[in-house]
Amino acid sequence: MALPVYASPLERLWHRTYLVICAAIFLFLISPILIVIPLSFNVEPYFSFTKEMLSLDPSGFSMRWYDSLLTVGMTTPDGPRDANWWSMAWAEATWVQAAKNSIIIGFWSTILATFLGTLAALGLSRPEMPWRRAVMAVLISPMIVPIIIIATGLFFFYSNPCSVVGLSCGRLTSTYTGIVMAHATLGIPFVIITVTATLSGFDQSLIRAGASLGASPSRTFFKVVLPLITPGVVSGALFAFVTSFDEVVAVLFIAGPEQQTIPRQMWNGIREAISPAILAVATILVIISIALLATVELLRRRSERLRGVTPA
């Protein structure tokens, strides 16, 4: 932002102060995220910079906390790192199991949320949709209602889902299905928001154009609509995945010992003794979020470009 030429000296001073304030706020936003990265390479089990680290002495740094992510939970962590060792780490290490669970649960809940959410967003964007506002409010509400209330409700409901109709039919607690459904519910608002936002700039006459050229409704959808809304769908899916990947309260309430996810494992670690292993996990997660952010940014640009060629 440039100052106008007629600015007074006082205004110039204020402008400079203002820039400093902004810089400080940006520092506040970003420094906590970056600080964990160097600390995760600390040799010592402490959370502060040692003298060796500050003088960039290599002996102050190590990969031991990353290594511990593989060895914790293994029955025989010592020994040569051959193929056998790696397959044991794959099958036994606590953090590896947690990562597998997080990915499986995240994947399926994203599929579910994206499929149902996109379908609903298509309906919601039609001008004929009845009770549009009310339905939208209901579908967005999982984002607004405190997670502790949702988790509490799910805990009872999942214990015996059929009790609503007065029957008894097994349970969804301590199952992958249960958590996938819960996480899908939490991810749906994001899909709805991003896809309806993409559709709001969508030119409905394109559908009519497709139809008038003889395309069937499904052909119009796959050839015309879907390519145009794909950026919105994908970024909605990414939001849904991140929501699931980061979720801990519902997992605390409804998961069993076999469905421990990365956040659940981190929660354990933070509540007990925060070992720097947590920082190693945190660093990996920060790198993942940087990658996701870059993807979303690219999609957004693509979407803008695509919409740019669409006559408004």
Place this chain on the structure above:
Amino acid sequence: MKRLLILSTALSAGLAFAANADVTVMSWGGAYGAAQTEAHVKPWSEKTGNKAVMIDNENPATPIKAMVEAGNVTVDVASVEYADAIRLCDEGVLEPIDAAALPAGADGTAAADDFLPGAVTDCGVSTDIWANVFAYDSSKFTGEKPSKVADFFDLEKFPGKRGLKKGAKAVLELALMADGVAPADVYTVLGTPEGVDRAFAKLDTIKKDVVWWEAGAQAPQLLADGEVAMTTAYNGRIFAAAIEEGKPFEIVWDGQIYENEMYVVPKGAPNKDLAMDFIKYATSTEGLRAQAQNISYGPSRKSAMKEELLYKDGKTVMAPHLPTAPENMTNSLLTSSDFWVDKNSELNERFNAWLAAN
């Protein structure tokens, strides 16, 4: 689409890794959980060929009732405090234990005579006797060291933050003993409204300097991080930090509050019979000795202390580090399970209200 299909097949194949454990044991995590894993879970698995896993909880007693009432029991054996074992048993959420089926001691003494009084109840078998003590970092106090329970509340003589367990139990007793109440009178005093006020008044004197901990592993961590100068803790955790990691931690045994820790089986446990077998093994002389070699809690069978007990490092003699050592019991209090079964929710309400108020 095809790629998606392959990916999804690969992902669902990943589901198969989580093979069901035969017995799931839920304990307190940290040094204690590790000791039970080494002493009970692993040897039992090797001996019987059944798979057993250990999971951690901040307090294994809390989820049991919810699990049973919701019909969602995922745990076969849980390690709970004595009062909780009694309360949960009364509420009908635990499987009864057949005391007659417990094995005799290694020296041939019948189980009924071998166990210490009160160690076997309707629904639980004791694994050890542990204590709430307070400990300090000796490098923080160069002159006089804390030695009496009153010193914990003396901020002038021993400045620095205090760590306390977030909850009414053992904290109110400690406050009263520090205020000069004899251990024998603690529960009589605490049974009156004035006594409760007196305990909270004592806590008020240090409230501003307290860091509250919840999981047992946090207490030694707070000491190690220098967040507190003194903290209450489970004695075994402090012992583990001192011996294993060479921390300069000292335990003050004056005013220790001790009780039995119980193995229980939640009602409707998925592998009830194996769970019972696990408990029989874990609370045998061998199992109890093995646990006491891993953490400094007193075994609940007399036969386990017949021979000298060494720590797993092979040189530390355990006896003086146990809450049951005579010299550690000169001014000590046995937790009253009757009192806490009754007053737990009321006093915790009051405690929460007190804690939240500034």
Place this chain on the structure above:
Amino acid sequence: MADATAVPPMSPALLTTADGRPLKAALQAAQARARRRAFLLVAPLLLFVVLTFIVPIGQMLHRSVYHDGLSSNAPKIAAWFAATPAGTPPDEAAWAALAEDFKAMKANKTAGEAGTRVNYTLPETRSLFTKTARGADKLAPPWHEAFVAIDPKWDDLAVWQAMRGASTAYTTDFYLIATDRTRDAAGNVEQVAENQRIYLWLFGKTFFLSGMITVICLALAFPVAHLLATLPARKANLLMILVLLPFWTSLLVRTTSWMVLLQGQGVVNDLLVRGGLIGDESRLAMMYNQTGTIIVMTHVLLPFMILPLYSVMRVIPPSYARAARSLGATSWTTFRRIYLPQTLPGIGAGALLVFILAVGYYITPALVGGADGQLISNLIQFHMANSNWSLAAALAAMLLAGVLVLYWLYDRLIGIDNLKLG
């Protein structure tokens, strides 16, 4: 749609379609079909959300007014309570019914459950129940004396008052507890003793802290959003990453980082000590207390304030401000009279969103809040963990009501479809 002019009209008054139907009806049918089709697209998701969200929460709320611990385990005495008016002292029929119930409860091991229900409103009745059940086999007429012989507390009318309250499965008791109130021996509602009051106070504190966090977020977000909105697009996009990265980073990661920064031996204190600003003995306590909760929640929620503000500020034309300046307004007046009013929709949207999210926060206060940084969600969790489900549900219902009012407000003022992400 068929072309209505393709066939000659049957009657000049009524336009019809090719197949002879009146145009109006055909149009209505077509619109109904379109509506149905639109709704069918939404229906699967609506059904899913109802099943995994609305029904579970409804079921949970039901628990806040329903607890059959006493009524199902002690049906005889419950029937006696139902048949007699409030305040009736127990007669011999009541004692006999109670004795019968206790014998059954002893056999079924349910005295603890029934006692727990009464204990919620009157402490120490739980042990009265378990103790009486243990001696239930020896109970014999005359009943009254037999009960008092087990425990003289049975003569206390407060016990009977509490049992009467618990004798119906549907009850408002838990809402009374959740608002720090109780019933006295005569059945009148009164406030509990001052040192037992916590819930209303904590609700107040939760709303106060949320308000404070909202204000801090606004103060921090405003300059940043303004800078982003006025910078050239390329620079703004680059700086935007600094806002979006925290937004995309795991909440637990951010909380951990703050713990590393703020704890006694943490980075911030270390810097202050090394810089000689504070002594090694007087390290600041910024963690495990209210300060920790405020700092970390501000950081977590700040992007939710920046993004809506930014999207509003971006479209404010700079020409208005220039016009004001050219008409002689000072820069402060221009800001206050011209710029600020135009940002109000953004301020409203961001503030409401941050406030709604803050009120229900659980993870951050649980991890960094210590004793005085806990919010109402943490107490709900506490009661869940201690199996006092009805009280947890009552507190949850009150919190939910507050959040829904704010949500409704948001929808009315800003419109839910204007919610934007990233």
